[in-house]
């Protein structure tokens with residue numbers, strides 16, 4: 001069993017990007033600039049956004065964090081996105097999800113200029129991704145593809161079971177793994193809350209991507225010997241022994257599943273850091289006016 005070390009791969013990606021930023025600056029070109037919008041004060045969202053902003057500084061990007069109260073009106077939020085759209089110094093815009101219930105998430109995503117949509121959530125970018133055209137690919141599935149590529153994992157012809165059909169992870173992941181790319185070329189089964197024979201399907205999987213948001217959901221009896229396990233879950237579980245009062249666990253019961261696998265991502269330190277590396281890659285491409293192409 002080999003651990004897929006997201007921290008290590010993310011750092012390698014960030015080192016490369018830092019070098020590219022140094023080159024851009026030496027040529028008198030603009031510094032990549034990411035704007036992040038955070039609404040409310042959910043602990044998890046705060047942590048993710050803080051980590052994204054910190055990573056920008058580490059590799060020499062500029063970043064702007066706009067924080068708004070939970071009660072912000074939809075109009076005020078949309079007006080602020082419009083200002084970022086019109087600001088030529090801003091290359092990438094991300095609005096941390098989820099948003100409060102009174103705000104229409106779809107409208108917010110549709111308001112982001114698709115050329116600055118480094119999360120790859122705008123329907124125009126989703127459409128391009130589905131068509132196999134160069135575009136911004138959502139950061140978590142993109143990060144997973146980068147990790148599979150880094151470890152030179154052969155995915156061709158394998159059966160991948162993706163658990164979870166969110167727009168952020170499961171749906172784009174299923175598309176990327178099924179494409180004629182390397183990594184890619186999988187036969188993909190996309191499972192969700194209405195899937196009847198989930199355990200049977202998982203037992204047939206060469207690759208499982210768990211993105212359901214339920215702690216320890218995938219257990220050893222659901223996993224075939226030698227499977228590749230990608231754990232997207234970052235769940236907070238109460239733990240009085242921790243200063244924070246919680247610990248992070250994935251969607252996979254790591255201790256019992258790991259001995260059966262060929263490769264597995266840990267939580268924390270697996271997919272999480274790769275999401276950030278992928279976002280930074282998208283932002284670099286936004287800054288130089290180019291889109292990543294996975295082919």
Ligand code: GUN
Nearest residue numbers: 094095096097098119139
């Ligand atoms: N919430 C959970 N994951 C993500 C992500 O990748 N981007 C944004 N904007 N919000 C998220």
